Amino acid sequence: METLAETCTRLGNCYQSYRRTQRSRIVIENRLRAEIAVDLGYYSRLDEAKREELFAQARGIIDAITSGEEGHDAYRDLVESTHLALDQFAAREKGFKSTAEKIAKKLPVAEWATAPEQKGFGLFSLAKIVGECGDLTSRPGKPEEGGNYESPAKLWKRMCLAPFSFREQTHMGCTWRVYGGRKEIPALPASEWSAYGYSGRRRSVMYTIGESLLKANDGPYRERYLAAKVAAYQNHPDWNWTDCTKCEGNGKAEGATCRTCGGTGKKSKHAHLHAMLLMEKLLLKNLWKAWNPRGSSMRRPCPGTSRRNPPPRSVQGRFQRDVRETPAGRTYLRNRHNIRPAVNHGADTFSVTESIRGP
Numbered sequence: 001m002e003t004l005a006e007t008c009t010r011l012g013n014c015y016q017s018y019r020r021t022q023r024s025r026i027v028i029e030n031r032l033r034a035e036i037a038v039d040l041g042y043y044s045r046l047d048e049a050k051r052e053e054l055f056a057q058a059r060g061i062i063d064a065i066t067s068g069e070e071g072h073d074a075y076r077d078l079v080e081s082t083h084l085a086l087d088q089f090a091a092r093e094k095g096f097k098s099t100a101e102k103i104a105k106k107l108p109v110a111e112w113a114t115a116p117e118q119k120g121f122g123l124f125s126l127a128k129i130v131g132e133c134g135d136l137t138s139r140p141g142k143p144e145e146g147g148n149y150e151s152p153a154k155l156w157k158r159m160c161l162a163p164f165s166f167r168e169q170t171h172m173g174c175t176w177r178v179y180g181g182r183k184e185i186p187a188l189p190a191s192e193w194s195a196y197g198y199s200g201r202r203r204s205v206m207y208t209i210g211e212s213l214l215k216a217n218d219g220p221y222r223e224r225y226l227a228a229k230v231a232a233y234q235n236h237p238d239w240n241w242t243d244c245t246k247c248e249g250n251g252k253a254e255g256a257t258c259r260t261c262g263g264t265g266k267k268s269k270h271a272h273l274h275a276m277l278l279m280e281k282l283l284l285k286n287l288w289k290a291w292n293p294r295g296s297s298m299r300r301p302c303p304g305t306s307r308r309n310p311p312p313r314s315v316q317g318r319f320q321r322d323v324r325e326t327p328a329g330r331t332y333l334r335n336r337h338n339i340r341p342a343v344n345h346g347a348d349t350f351s352v353t354e355s356i357r358g359p
């Protein structure tokens with residue numbers, strides 16, 4: 001009987017084979033197109049429009065030959081023989097995909113992944129995430145046992161849905177990558193990139209999953225997407241808003257609230273990408289919960305025990321009044337509802353008031 005960790009490893013290997021084959025196929029496709037475009041007069045110093053035009057022409061020739069049209073004899077042998085190879089790669093890709101789905105079906109979350117609420121997700125998307133992340137089990141402090149995802153936040157970070165802070169600025173990976181070194185955003189040094197652990201490939205896997213959810217899901221994920229878009233419309237009037245194409249700006253489509261703009265009648269690319277991000281985060285959070293039904297095994301620190309973990313604002317005043325010292329050197333926090341031991345951070349007289357107010 002295979003353990004969960006073994007199933008995840010087998011799935012990971014199969015997914016890597018799928019990805020490798022897919023990459024080889026794309027490289028060959030691109031080479032074939034480039035070969036014909038160069039023959040048609042393409043060279044790198046041409047202006048962009050002309051380069052695009054020659055590539056489109058090359059694509060047209062390839063499509064004509066593969067769909068059985070007469071003519072283009074100068075390229076026929078090249079295209080036909082390359083496509084014989086491409087078919088082999090495509091068949092291998094399909095085989096790996098189907099095997100990955102079969103392995104994913106053995107995962108305890110398979111039923112969750114194929115439930116109607118997750119429409120648009122499915123077994124292959126699950127296989128991709130497990131292929132990129134491994135075992136999603138929460139085993140804090142035991143990386144040697146595989147999965148080390150003690151909270152959904154770890155999963156967000158691994159799949160590049162978490163922002164990164166550097167020199168008092170916090171941005172998402174694509175902003176650091178595209179605008180780093182420009183627009184008053186510092187360029188991230190290599191050491192910071194490595195601390196961030198950002199991967200364009202993993203981000204793109206999540207984006208593809210998001211696109212598929214957006215197309216097929218009319219349940220919780222579409223709701224999350226719409227809620228985020230509506231909130232963005234209310235909170236960010238400075239984003240570039242234009243009329244929603246679906247409802248032509250009136251917020252209603254087919255007599256109901258428009259499912260594209262959430263009833264605001266407006267669209268903005270910035271808001272769309274932001275809403276996609278939040279929808280993808282919800283998916284990973286739900287996947288993590290389904291994978292770890294008993295929640296995190298990490299002991300949560302009690303509120304108010306460190307600068308990073310301050311008490312809720314509503315009780316801060318009460319904490320300040322009720323800090324006590326005990327002979328054992330532990331500080332007790334008291335509020336109306338409970339008394340909890342707080343961590344003594346090594347200081348002789350650790351003051352919680354200090355941790356709330358800052359030094």
Ligand SMILES: [Zn+2]
Pocket residue numbers: 244245246247248249251252258259260261262263264265266
């Ligand atoms: Zn609309």
